Amino acid sequence: MLLSVSNLTVSYDRAMLVNDISMQVDSGELISLVGPNGAGKSTILRAITGLVAWEKEMLRGTAGGDVTLEGQVSFDGQSIDKMPAHDIVKLGLVHCPERRRPFREMSVLDNLMAGSFLFKDHEESHRILETVYELFPVLKERSKQISGTLSGGEQQMLAIGRALMSRPKLLLIDEPSTGLAPLLREEVFNKIMEIKALGITILLVEQEVATVFKMASRNYVLSSGKIIAEGVGEELLEDEVIRKTYLGL
Ligand SMILES: Nc1ncnc2c1ncn2[C@@H]1O[C@H](COP(=O)(O)OP(=O)(O)O)[C@@H](O)[C@H]1O
Ligand SMILES: [Mg+2]
Incomplete structure (x- = not known):
């Protein structure tokens, strides 16, 4: 197991953005995390890489609000949920955030x-x-x-x-295709498969569900901060409620 997230909960003030989620990524896998806008996908990635903890520290004692962060995250055999973001990246857990900048x-x-x-x-x-x-x-x-x-x-x-x-060792990629023309999206997805072929494990957050379900060996479906389904793409697509309600397919 390269990445293991157990019972992760994140709330800002009293709004629960991530509600008791657990996920696992094995070495060499490409795993997807999908779900509607605002489901909490980016917040999960930011919690894994130590950015939520950093924000919590920054906001402590200010009027900026109160962040709650609970749960365990381990990477490559080490517990990282108390580790600062700059040490996490040194271990080889790297975040390519949303909105390329x-x-x-x-x-x-x-x-x-x-x-x-x-x-x-x-x-x-x-x-x-x-x-x-x-x-x-x-x-x-x-x-x-x-x-x-x-x-x-x-x-x-x-x-x-x-x-x-x-x-x-593990690359977290947040919505790389959003805002790109169809041909460029395809190119980005091809590059991601090439990166996987280099032996880099990938956790991919995407809106383009039909495409990522073909790429990923397993998928997590997130809705309102909760993981409501998990599995291989074909199985998830067989479930009409998941397909229509959460994937818009
Ligand atoms: N720093 C923050 N403070 C308060 N609410 C936030 C903050 N960041 C995100 N949110 C809210 O949390 C929810 C989940 O956001 P996000 O993780 O960005 O979802 P996704 O990446 O799935 O679109 C959204 O409703 C968003 O408005
Ligand atoms: Mg996002």
Whole structure:
């Protein structure tokens, strides 16, 4: 078991965003987490990578509200639910957040190198850079270009490339296809399959349910902060209530 989440609950003030969820990801798997807007998907990823705990700490004693965070998260045999976000990323649990946001003023190359900031071994960083360039030749072509001038699809590739530079064992990818044209979506999904083939485990959050159900070995369906179903795509699609009510298919 690479990632194990047990009884995770997150509330902001009294609103429960994530309600007692448990999930497991084995090494080498691609697992999906799907569900409607506002279901709590991003909050789960942010809780796993230590960002909710960081926010809780920041908001303590302020008028900004009160965050409750409960549950156990373990990664690669270690408990990480009390670990700061910057230590979690060092273990190889890397988050590629929603709404691709490279540093717009920086070049493509500088953005990619920012992803390897944790590592002092430059030779290793350059080796990984070559892997990222092989995966995304467009980033190599545009390495000196200012990132803010890239197209939406290229910025998404850059966001994923930057996450890869942090050497993930497990990559959490939040809605990479949202806002992209159909052909680009397909390309993003193809790249994700290539990343999996490199041996990187993936937890993919997506709205494009029909596509991810074909890619993932197992799926979690989230609704209003609760996991309401779990299984392989074909099985989940057989259930008419799940299909119509939660997946909109
Ligand atoms: N920092 C926050 N404070 C209060 N409510 C939030 C915060 N972040 C998200 N929410 C709310 O929590 C719910 C779940 O959000 P989110 O995890 O972003 O869902 P999803 O990623 O599935 O669309 C939404 O109703 C959202 O408005
Ligand atoms: Mg989200």
